[in-house]
Amino acid sequence: MYESVIDGDAAIAHLYELCEIEENTGRGEYMREQFEALGLTTEVTPISWYSNEDENVFADYRGDPDSDQYLVVCAHHDTVSNSPGANDNGSGSVMLLELADALVRNDAKINIRFASFGLEEKGLIGARKYAAALSEEEKSYIKGAVNLDCIGNGSDLVIITKDYYARTTPWINEEIEKTADSMGIAYEERSIGFGASDQAALIKAGIDATFICRMEGHSIPDIHSPNDKPENNNPDQLAEVGDLTYNALFNIYNAEPRAIEEKEDAPEVAPPDGRFQRSQDWPILL
Numbered sequence: 069m070y071e072s073v074i075d076g077d078a079a080i081a082h083l084y085e086l087c088e089i090e091e092n093t094g095r096g097e098y099m100r101e102q103f104e105a106l107g108l109t110t111e112v113t114p115i116s117w118y119s120n121e122d123e124n125v126f127a128d129y130r131g132d133p134d135s136d137q138y139l140v141v142c143a144h145h146d147t148v149s150n151s152p153g154a155n156d157n158g159s160g161s162v163m164l165l166e167l168a169d170a171l172v173r174n175d176a177k178i179n180i181r182f183a184s185f186g187l188e189e190k191g192l193i194g195a196r197k198y199a200a201a202l203s204e205e206e207k208s209y210i211k212g213a214v215n216l217d218c219i220g221n222g223s224d225l226v227i228i229t230k231d232y233y234a235r236t237t238p239w240i241n242e243e244i245e246k247t248a249d250s251m252g253i254a255y256e257e258r259s260i261g262f263g264a265s266d267q268a269a270l271i272k273a274g275i276d277a278t279f280i281c282r283m284e285g286h287s288i289p290d291i292h293s294p295n296d297k298p299e300n301n302n303p304d305q306l307a308e309v310g311d312l313t314y315n316a317l318f319n320i321y322n323a324e325p326r327a328i329e330e331k332e333d334a335p336e337v338a339p340p341d342g343r344f345q346r347s348q349d350w351p352i353l354l
């Protein structure tokens with residue numbers, strides 16, 4: 069058993085507040101305010117896609133001033149129009165806040181840039197705009213990235229090895245798995261053939277990144293549904309992902325990036341109940 073640093077009930081309390089906010093930009097502002105309340109420096113980039121408005125919110129924790137390197141920990145705060153967006157992806161968003169809180173409380177010697185992306189549901193718009201605006205020099209400071217999307221509900225903790233868009237980075241997955249093993253946390257590696265989340269935009273831009281989520285069997289509970297409510301999220305399941313992520317960040321931060329012999333792909337997850345269809349041009353998004 070491990071010592072928990074993440075308070076699942078505090079995460080759920082944030083989740084209720086976040087899901088009260090319908091406008092995506094308002095959800096971004098909630099994230100900014102909460103990061104600032106923790107004493108982190110924030111930066112906001114407004115983004116739009118056709119008539120959709122949102123913002124990318126960044127918050128920096130710098131506990132290792134001797135290094136220029138940092139990790140990006142990201143989640144998207146926007147939701148589809150017919151859904152309160154609790155699991156997808158209020159859950160990942162509030163975990164950014166709990167992770168930031170834990171780093172501050174523990175005076176952690178690590179550099180993290182939290183990225184709360186907007187308009188993921190419109191095609192990874194926030195993450196794509198962020199990645200496109202990075203210079204090669206700026207990218208060189210980013211050691212790696214971890215994306216949290218749909219982590220609040222589901223019996224299985226899943227490390228995604230490949231989504232519709234991109235293969236995640238094996239050395240980062242290996243560090244997370246090593247961490248999980250040391251903590252006694254069970255996980256599965258899976259690839260998904262039906263969706264993509266923000267890490268794919270970062271990987272396409274040349275940044276090493278991965279994606280952690282939860283599944284129930286082969287589906288993501290309540291995704292894109294009016295039933296995606298805070299009360300359907302589980303504080304213990306949320307905290308488990310948070311504790312794993314928190315501890316893995318230190319191992320990723322201190323690891324040497326390395327090539328790893330490619331494993332065979334994990335079994336591909338079938339689209340749940342036929343709701344997700346593969347599109348040649350555009351992936352259906354998580």
Ligand SMILES: [Zn+2]
Binds near residue numbers: 188
């Ligand atoms: Zn999502």
